[in-house]
Amino acid sequence: MSKKFVNNVEEAVNDALRGLVGSSDQLQLHPLYCGGAKKEKESLWWPEEALDTSHTRQVRLPSRFDVFSSGYVGEGLLTAAVAGDVFASPPSRHIQQALQATQSEEGTILFITNYTGDRLNFGLAAERFQENGKNKVKTLLISDDVAIDSPSNCVGKRGLAGAVLTIKIAGAMSECGKSMSEIYEKCLEINENLGTLGVSLYPGAVPGKRRGSEIPEDEIEVGLGIHGEPGKHRKPYSKAGEIFEDILGTLQHKMQLKPKEELFVLLNNLGSVSNLEMNILTGELVKWCDARKLKILRLFVGSYMTSLDSHGVSVTFLKNFSNDLTEYLDAPTKAPGWSGHLAVHHPVCENRKEKQEKMETGNLDISKSGAMGDEHSIRECVKAVCAAMGREEENLNELDSAAGDGDCGTTFATASKAIFSSMDSLVCSHPQTLLQQIANIFEQTVGGTCGALYALMLNSASKAFDTKSNSESCAEALRLANDTLQKYGGARPGDRTMVDALDAAVGKLADGGNEINWEEAMKASEKAAEETAKQKATVGRASYTSEKSQKRPDAGAIAITKWLRAIHEVIHSTSNT
Known part of the structure; x- marks a missing residue:
């Protein structure tokens, strides 16, 4: 069973709605009734005193996608x-009650992401709401999924995150006094x-x-549905840029x-993608569009329509078919779930690879100093250490x-x-x-605690x-390190x-007097x-963990033994030839 921060599974949606309302003075929670008995689910809308009866109403489908639509209730949305x-x-009874509670003179638009259950329940609610001939309501099916190559005529494409841009524009138009028809x-x-189009790792x-269907560790799923239903296809897991090349293409x-x-x-963000990954994907997205001379007018990045803890993302493109779209997307809203767009930066600078190579070459451009050694043996030691650590x-x-x-590692x-x-x-x-x-390489390439420690050790050892440059020098280098x-x-x-492993080697070398016994060390x-x-x-990160998790050798200490042995084996091999 999946672990979640919930109190009661049956009350999870209500608890989430209450938490949302508790963090916003723009929202009001209403209990819903069916057949005279209070239902367990509740509905979210503006406080009655904030409603302007002359404006077109926008009523959205349920919070079925991780209570996503509830975050878009508020002025301007x-x-x-x-x-x-x-x-x-x-x-449908709950939807009808929401329609009745928020009806207006201008009328109401029901926004429905295109899924069978939504079409049926919202359609039934709309029909009942209009039975007296006085109430005006229109239903709008949002179907933006491009994953399905040949969607059935009777089903159509699924509704995904494109719904967020649609309802934002509609909400802004309503605030501007546009008619229901417009x-x-x-x-x-x-x-x-x-x-x-979306892509998921899990x-x-x-x-x-x-957890339902599992995606193998070495695969990704393109076009996975918002409820976890099968996508367009699975393909081998690859780098972020390669994944986005496929999606965006x-x-x-x-x-x-x-x-x-x-x-x-x-x-x-479909749920659990880290900020680190989102920033990487944002960079890949902007780079891809730049390379194809596609102009990004507005870029929105965040958790707009999630699928619980799905580890995936979706990308939505909306063509600028009308000059007023930018104005509507930029219009202010007090809905808690909406976050503004990012400024897209298109830097013009020298080739990044060349710049990096210059920097790295400069850090290695050190004047020769100290005694000369056996160049061939030393080079072989360096190669052996690199291979061993890899x-x-x-x-x-x-x-x-x-x-x-x-x-x-x-x-x-x-x-x-x-x-x-x-x-x-x-x-x-x-x-x-x-x-x-x-x-210098450790300091520049590795960074962090390990990079700093090894940079200090190597500088001292030099x-x-x-x-x-002989065996005694090597022993002294280890002691200084x-x-x-x-x-x-x-x-x-x-x-x-790692001090344990290094100190033991140094101690054994010191015990030998003038005789350097690398094997014993x-x-x-x-x-x-x-x-x-x-x-x-x-000390170190391990000191913050429980003793139970410290039952295996320290990784840093083992690393010391690996590069020491790699050097020893080259020296031993050279001495026998």
């Missing part, structure tokens, strides 16, 4: 929203110039129920968009996820790739210069190669950190790293 259960249309005709035009889960084809076309664009990415991430943020893999790609610029003939260069790590990191042996380091599984963390 909807007059009322009728709530049903999650992913279910409300009974608003209705404009909305019909919007429907003809509107398109939406479907949403209804409170109190198990389909929209362009379906809507027959041409260069210089003016668009209103809505990037909608292989260990998944293992280190798994260890780190128990008591950290799960990115230890990725951190070292990222650094290793950057180091390997810079091999032609690295001064392997001079260990001191080389370590300073690698320190001092050991001022006048000589260990001292610096403890000085600035604050950890000591026994604190369950390696064994001591690996033993100390394994012992961290029995220790309690007192």
